Amino acid sequence: MRIILPYIFFTVLFAVQSFAAPIVKLSTQHSYQRIGKLCDWYLDKDAKLTLNDVMQPSFQANFSAHEHEMRSYGITNAAVWVHATYVSKERTYLVVEFANIDSISLYYFENGQMKAIASGSHTPLKNKRFNIPGFSFELPSSNGQPKDFWIRVRSGNAVIIPLALATPEGLMESFKWLFVIELMYIGVVLALFFYNLFLFIHLRTLNYLYYLCYLLCFVGFVLIYVRGFHVFLGQTLSYFINMNGISFGAVTYMFAIMFCLSFLNGKKHTPRLRIFLLAFMGVLCLPIICNLAGYRPGAIKILEVCSFLLPISFIYMAIIALRQHYKPAGYFLGAWFVLLMSLMVFAAANTMWLPFLPFGHWTFHILPLASAVEMSLLSLALGSEYAEMKKQMIAAIKKEVTERTKELNESNHVKDKMLGIISHDLRAPLNNLSGLLDLVELKALSAGEIQDFSLTVRQNIKHITGTMNNMLNWSLSQMNRIETRPQKIILYPFILQIIETYWYATDQKNIHLKADIPEGIVVLADLNQLNLIIRNLLDNAIKFTPKGGMILVGCRPSAKTVELYVQDNGMGMGQEEVNKLLSETSFYSTDGTEEEKGTGLGLQLCKEFIMRNGGVLQIRTAPGAGAEFSFSIPRV
Incomplete structure (x- = not known):
């Protein structure tokens, strides 16, 4: 009896005070209300106050109202006390619409007895009234009279407290729209x-x-x-x-x-x-x-x-x-x-x-x-x-696609050029040889005429042989069948050996061919490819040098490279012709000083083999001033 009387006293006291404080009134029209603005709030910084402490009449002035529908205290170890008054003629539910609260304690009086209900994230889920995000508590009907309740909240997370009161109908309706x-x-x-x-x-x-x-x-x-x-x-x-x-x-x-x-x-x-x-x-x-x-x-x-x-x-x-x-x-x-x-x-x-x-x-x-x-x-x-x-x-x-189309067009151009070489540059000399042989078989030529025609036969055979060799080498290079195997080459005897094979060709045009190669120069290059490069450059020089002209094969050594060149004092050429000769995709050729024919294939091979040996073909020339074809290769 002594214990009950103080609770009855406080209940009556708060019932009287509640008429002056905001009251949450639930009805059919207002079956779900958020009540943050209608509650009184207090922050217990030491988290040591009990319900008896906060119910003391002298303590009521410490509570304060809040202007928003939710209250947030951030991260704090303090406890938050909330007091509210409600009026309802049926069962009422208190809803806390935030799930990450460690501890929530609800206090209210029913039939003169204080009731305490504990909940929170640390409470077993089976003890929750409804297993939904947040927390819900059932409050008794107030029978149309003001009724008070208190909440104590404490959490290790951010303390955010959204509160609502609802009737059973309002609670079910809120569940539909809450999430x-x-x-x-x-x-x-x-x-x-x-x-x-x-x-x-x-x-x-x-x-x-x-x-x-x-x-x-x-x-x-x-x-x-x-x-x-x-x-x-x-x-x-x-x-x-x-x-x-x-x-x-x-x-x-x-x-x-x-x-x-x-x-x-x-x-x-x-x-x-x-x-x-x-x-x-x-x-x-x-x-x-x-x-x-x-x-x-x-x-x-x-x-x-x-x-x-x-x-x-x-x-x-x-x-x-x-x-x-x-x-x-x-x-x-x-x-x-x-x-x-x-x-x-x-x-x-x-x-x-x-x-x-x-x-x-x-x-x-x-x-x-x-x-x-x-x-x-x-x-x-x-x-x-x-x-x-x-x-x-x-x-x-x-x-x-554009590049492939361009390559195909270039390939078709090369194919057409090769067919032209075969059909014209090879067929014409072969026809000449065939005609000469027919004349010999018919004994239509005298011994002197046969001697005269032997020079023509020799030139035709040389032209056919050179063209066939160049075609073979170029075809192999296009199929990547030629491997470049650099080796040490002593330049002086190598060049002299090549020059000695050209005495007959130069003698026919009275051309003076000489070499300017210092002894002891050693280069690193593929022997066969370098041989083909020098021979093709010499063939071109002889072709475009007039009778009585001069051709010089020389070199300009430096610390790491040697620049080899073939120089003549022949016809020379303009820049437009030089650009055509250096083109990557076209074969360009003109007749020589004695109407010598060519295919342009030999110079294409020179450019490719020079590149394989680490150099680039360069041309120095001017119309009527001769020409110099040069390239550099590594020095040993």
């Missing part, structure tokens, strides 16, 4: 996930893999941890996620960094920031370590700092990429700008940095909404990148 934003969010996320999963399977690029991992982790962090959907995963998982959910946020940002560096090509666009972000992944390990060590407030504070630094870094990197004309970075920039703004608004509302913001239930939805917009923009960024990549692939294919 409508989250259900829409899940629909958007599933569409984005499967769309980008299909592209990843098709393209197999890391960008899509990192995006999918980031998408899953961020959605899991927002829905399962922040919005409390972990209650559907069973007692063990629900408790684990509530205690370690911040670690999922850290992992989410790790994938965000990998996606950013891969998508924006941080190694190319911002190498210094790339190093910073890679190092920052080590910082993201700290929240995980704090979680494992049981220090949740420290983990939350570190992740809050990361939540601002990382989006700012990503935005800066996207701006740099945009300035370097990487168009998909525009969507990336918009995505992280949206998320950064939502984080700033959420933080400002929760911590009351901007008191004019109407802190309420909408702040729970800002992260899912902003996240859906961000994920959509990132998906558009990937789509834009794919379109750019496809455009580049088409351009590359067109370029390759």
